[in-house]
Amino acid sequence: MKVFKFTLFLAWLFFSNHIMAVESPRPLNEAGDLRLQSDLEALIAEQDLKTAVDTQKLSVVLVLVTDPNKPRLAELNGHNMLYAASLPKIAILLGAAVEIDEGRLQLSEELHADLDNMIRYSCNTCATKVLEQVGREELLEILQSPRFNFYDQKANGGLWVGKDYGPNAAYRRDPLSGLSHGATAFQAARFYYKLQNGTLVSPQQTQLMLEALSKPGIRHKFVKGLNAYPNLELFRKSGSWKNYHADSALVRGDGLAYIIVALTNSPKGAIWIEKLAAPLHELAVSYNAGIDRTAP
Numbered sequence: 001m002k003v004f005k006f007t008l009f010l011a012w013l014f015f016s017n018h019i020m021a022v023e024s025p026r027p028l029n030e031a032g033d034l035r036l037q038s039d040l041e042a043l044i045a046e047q048d049l050k051t052a053v054d055t056q057k058l059s060v061v062l063v064l065v066t067d068p069n070k071p072r073l074a075e076l077n078g079h080n081m082l083y084a085a086s087l088p089k090i091a092i093l094l095g096a097a098v099e100i101d102e103g104r105l106q107l108s109e110e111l112h113a114d115l116d117n118m119i120r121y122s123c124n125t126c127a128t129k130v131l132e133q134v135g136r137e138e139l140l141e142i143l144q145s146p147r148f149n150f151y152d153q154k155a156n157g158g159l160w161v162g163k164d165y166g167p168n169a170a171y172r173r174d175p176l177s178g179l180s181h182g183a184t185a186f187q188a189a190r191f192y193y194k195l196q197n198g199t200l201v202s203p204q205q206t207q208l209m210l211e212a213l214s215k216p217g218i219r220h221k222f223v224k225g226l227n228a229y230p231n232l233e234l235f236r237k238s239g240s241w242k243n244y245h246a247d248s249a250l251v252r253g254d255g256l257a258y259i260i261v262a263l264t265n266s267p268k269g270a271i272w273i274e275k276l277a278a279p280l281h282e283l284a285v286s287y288n289a290g291i292d293r294t295a296p
Contacts, residue, residue: 025197033072040074057266059185063259081157082263084183085239086122087246091159095134097205120217124165158187185261192250192259221247225277245269258284
């Protein structure tokens with residue numbers, strides 16, 4: 001137990017140096033940037049994905065957070081609710097952090113390992129174990145609470161977990177789309193946005209969440225697409241089931257920080273996400289360097 005506590009302390013020291021705490025962060029829905037929006041639309045066209053966006057088979061959100069006081073948001077179909085497979089395990093991670101903060105859940109070595117494996121390796125058994133400890137209905141209350149508002153019926157939904165990650169039937173489908181595991185790209189991005197600026201949970205549980213999201217164990221989609229940039233650190237959760245492919249990440253390194261989320265409904269979805277990763281990174285780099293992509 002002493003070794004476990006010391007390991008947590010070291011993790012806290014490491015990740016505390018990477019949180020950009022902001023006293024009054026700008027709400028993400030107020031961070032829309034017309035220039036970035038135009039550049040994102042051009043990028044999607046360059047990648048031959050405009051039809052996928054127009055037919056609502058692809059949702060993309062990009063948030064530039066290098067300057068925590070001046071976030072920039074661009075999105076395409078950002079508020080479309082889609083089945084997101086394992087991506088909403090980030091909601092279970094949040095639920096565990098909240099319950100630990102409130103003193104209703106003890107962070108044991110077993111729970112810590114389950115959280116890491118649930119996120120890094122998308123362990124379904126681990127996800128269901130954690131969900132049972134958080135409480136199925138309790139998690140839905142957290143997601144819909146005024147404090148978090150990660151599922152908002154007035155804004156087309158958001159993060160939803162209404163089924164165990166296993167063979168059992170759904171216990172509560174989302175009231176708008178009837179999904180068992182759903183997300184909007186905007187609310188997934190907002191999750192990382194609040195985690196990045198330190199306003200999601202306590203500093204201690206922020207470190208716990210960042211640790212679980214770090215060091216992705218499944219290296220596809222965004223992770224594979226960013227392989228050419230070895231200095232980047234990804235805090236990431238993806239998901240895939242049948243034609244539904246999703247990925248989400250907070251990306252840091254080389255003096256910049258940004259959030260990328262993509263949700264798809266296509267057998268080509270995983271390929272789309274992989275091919276988008278590098279162009280989205282280069283777009284973020286161009287803004288960090290003050291490069292105008294529209295200049296001749």
